[in-house]
Amino acid sequence: MNTVDISPLTRKLSTFVALSANELAVLERLYQRRRTFVAGRDLVEQGQSKQAAYILASGWVCSYKIQPDGTRQIVDFQIPGDFLGLRSVLLRTSDHSFEPITEIQAAEVLAKDLLEVFASTPRLATAVLWAASRDEAMVVEHLVGIGRRTSIARMAHFLLELGARLVLVGLGSRTGYACPLTQYHLADALGLSAVHVNRVLRQLRERGLVTFRDGWVTFDDHERLSELAGFDPAYLDQTGPLLR
Amino acid sequence: MNTVDISPLTRKLSTFVALSANELAVLERLYQRRRTFVAGRDLVEQGQSKQAAYILASGWVCSYKIQPDGTRQIVDFQIPGDFLGLRSVLLRTSDHSFEPITEIQAAEVLAKDLLEVFASTPRLATAVLWAASRDEAMVVEHLVGIGRRTSIARMAHFLLELGARLVLVGLGSRTGYACPLTQYHLADALGLSAVHVNRVLRQLRERGLVTFRDGWVTFDDHERLSELAGFDPAYLDQTGPLLR
Numbered sequence: 462m463n464t465v466d467i468s469p470l471t472r473k474l475s476t477f478v479a480l481s482a483n484e485l486a487v488l489e490r491l492y493q494r495r496r497t498f499v500a501g502r503d504l505v506e507q508g509q510s511k512q513a514a515y516i517l518a519s520g521w522v523c524s525y526k527i528q529p530d531g532t533r534q535i536v537d538f539q540i541p542g543d544f545l546g547l548r549s550v551l552l553r554t555s556d557h558s559f560e561p562i563t564e565i566q567a568a569e570v571l572a573k574d575l576l577e578v579f580a581s582t583p584r585l586a587t588a589v590l591w592a593a594s595r596d597e598a599m600v601v602e603h604l605v606g607i608g609r610r611t612s613i614a615r616m617a618h619f620l621l622e623l624g625a626r627l628v629l630v631g632l633g634s635r636t637g638y639a640c641p642l643t644q645y646h647l648a649d650a651l652g653l654s655a656v657h658v659n660r661v662l663r664q665l666r667e668r669g670l671v672t673f674r675d676g677w678v679t680f681d682d683h684e685r686l687s688e689l690a691g692f693d694p695a696y697l698d699q700t701g702p703l704l705r
Numbered sequence: 706m707n708t709v710d711i712s713p714l715t716r717k718l719s720t721f722v723a724l725s726a727n728e729l730a731v732l733e734r735l736y737q738r739r740r741t742f743v744a745g746r747d748l749v750e751q752g753q754s755k756q757a758a759y760i761l762a763s764g765w766v767c768s769y770k771i772q773p774d775g776t777r778q779i780v781d782f783q784i785p786g787d788f789l790g791l792r793s794v795l796l797r798t799s800d801h802s803f804e805p806i807t808e809i810q811a812a813e814v815l816a817k818d819l820l821e822v823f824a825s826t827p828r829l830a831t832a833v834l835w836a837a838s839r840d841e842a843m844v845v846e847h848l849v850g851i852g853r854r855t856s857i858a859r860m861a862h863f864l865l866e867l868g869a870r871l872v873l874v875g876l877g878s879r880t881g882y883a884c885p886l887t888q889y890h891l892a893d894a895l896g897l898s899a900v901h902v903n904r905v906l907r908q909l910r911e912r913g914l915v916t917f918r919d920g921w922v923t924f925d926d927h928e929r930l931s932e933l934a935g936f937d938p939a940y941l942d943q944t945g946p947l948l949r
Contacts, residue, residue: 477795508939526849529935534852536845548838551721551831556842556940579831583824587795590823590834594792597841598800601780604848605770608778608896652852691773695752696800 468492469542469630470516476629476699478588487582491575492516495568504559504567505546513569515545520565521641525649526557535650537599538562538623538642542630547593550575563641591698598696607652610691615651616661617690620671620678625694637679712736713786713874714760720873720943722832731826735819736760739812748803748811749790757813759789764809765885769893770801779894781843782806782867782886786874791837794819807885835942842940851896854935859895860905861934864915864922869938881923 471488474480480488495518498504504515507526522539536557539545549555550572579586599622606615623640627633644658653661666672670686672679680686715732718724724732739762742748748759751770766783780801783789793799794816823830846866850859867884871877888902897905910916914930916923924930 508937526845528849528853530853532853534849536848548841551835551838552842552940552942554939554942556845576831579834580827583827583830586827586830586834587820587823590830590837591795593834593837593841594795597792597837597844598796600841600844600848601770601800604780604844604851605772605778607848608851609772609774609776693752695798696796698796698798 468516468518469540469632470544472630473542474585474588474592477591478584480584480588484582484585487578487585491570491578492518492568494570495566498561498565498567500561500563500565502561504561505549505555507555507558509549510554513571514547514550514575515559515567515569517541517543517545518566518568520567521562522559522565522567523562523646523650524557524559533649534652535646537596537603538646538650540623540626540630541632543596544570544589544592547575547589547596562646595696595698598698602696603650612651612653612657612661613664614690615653616647616658617665617670617686618692619647619651620673621683621687621690621692621694622697624678624680625697625699629697629699635680635683637677639676640673640678641676712760712762713784713876714788716874717786718829718832718836721835722828724828724832728826728829731822731829735814735822736762736812738814739810742805742809742811744805744807744809746805748805749793749799751799751802753799757815758791758794758819759803759811759813761785761787761789762810762812764811765806766803766809766811767806767890767894768801768803777893778896779890781840781847782890782894784867784870784874785876787840788814788833788836791819791833791840806890839940839942842942846940847894856895856897856901856905857908858934859897860891860902861909861914861930862936863891863895864917865924865927865931865934865936865938866941868922868924869941869943873941873943879924879927881921883920884917884922885920 517539519541522545523535524537525533525535527533545559606618624633624638627638644655647658648655662673669681671681761783763785766789767779768781769777769779771777789803850862868877868882871882888899891902892899906917913925915925
């Protein structure tokens with residue numbers, strides 16, 4: 462396999478497990494059935510059952526839940542290398558919806574394929590469990606953010622987390638990253654109004670910490686921003702493979 | 706194995722996977738190293754690394770994160786059959802703390818034991834991933850609750866979810882369950898003040914929906930309570946084994 466062909470998922474899982482040639486081949490096979498999906502049309506809908514999971518190859522997706530009163534809570538954003546609906550494959554009924562924010566490419570993974578992979582390559586199963594654990598740790602951070610952080614610390618934490626995740630799959634650097642999210646996405650994710658989002662972003666920019674403008678997040682002062690957010694990236698666990 | 710010896714974890718995982726005699730034996734071995742821990746002293750602390758995971762055999766635990774300003778967000782409560790710190794074993798650094806709410810019995814599981822189990826019994830790995838997915842689905846519900854639900858719907862949803870979880874491991878029924886939580890636990894979990902918790906519980910009682918008194922939760926009207934909460938238990942995935 463040529464290094465330019467390394468998928469974002471392989472890149473991500475390699476952070477946790479030093480993958481063998483056979484494991485890499487199995488992972489690449491999972492990645493075969495790639496399709497293009499347009500922005501704005503749900504891939505998976507809340508309450509849907511027996512759907513496949515997807516591995517995101519390119520583009521951005523958000524996962525969300527609609528409340529009975531019609532309000533929307535965005536649970537998380539998915540970037541290349543992330544699973545979509547992994548939890549739902551195992552839980553049978555999807556507990557949330559997925560909407561592509563941009564045009565995306567994603568590889569469909571059927572539940573039976575996944576279970577076969579687990580049976581034949583247990584180290585890959587562990588790596589997938591690692592990825593699921595990491596996803597859960599992010600949801601926990603979002604819970605703490607909404608429950609306990611000020612709106613400015615919440616926004617700062619969110620932008621830093623996205624940055625760290627994007628670096629892992631080669632789509633960002635310590636200076637910043639391309640970001641297709643609108644103020645409405647940020648509002649629905651952080652439990653703020655769109656007006657409040659704008660105010661918080663302006664404060665962060667005016668304090669020389671981070672600028673989000675024209676689809677680009679620029680870290681003006683990564684260190685002070687991390688301090689303000691109380692951002693400790695340990696929960697993202699990106700420090701190199703545990704399983705060799 | 707005698708049915709009276711079935712551990713809550715085995716009972717829970719059997720909801721997802723019809724376990725073979727060998728898989729049951731492996732699971733019981735994981736369950737050997739049981740110890741007693743007193744209430745109020747953390748089992749695992751935020752930021753601690755290389756700690757073991759635990760399987761909770763009896764008693765209640767809460768997992769929480771302390772924010773830099775000293776406020777506490779309870780992420781979830783663990784009941785018998787739940788893993789403590791499973792995510793942290795794979796993520797190397799614990800992203801939160803665990804505190805026993807009552808005296809508990811818990812079996813220590815070392816990371817290497819867990820990885821061996823995954824390698825030797827891949828169906829068990831899938832079952833553990835199922836349990837982790839279910840835990841994540843609960844954290845997502847808590848996120849949505851804090852982000853989008855009114856305080857009364859949030860409390861109703863929380864009490865219903867706990868009830869459904871306890872039924873699964875034989876510790877509750879549709880009429881109610883024993884519950885050692887205080888108003889302070891509820892407040893830290895639901896993002897409310899203790900005074901607010903009391904007011905909400907009084908409203909739920911006066912409306913004839915649920916009564917929480919003297920360590921006992923009684924569902925006075927399970928159906929109307931579920932309606933108020935918008936509670937759909939599908940995310941708990943308790944409808945019978947997917948893997949036979």
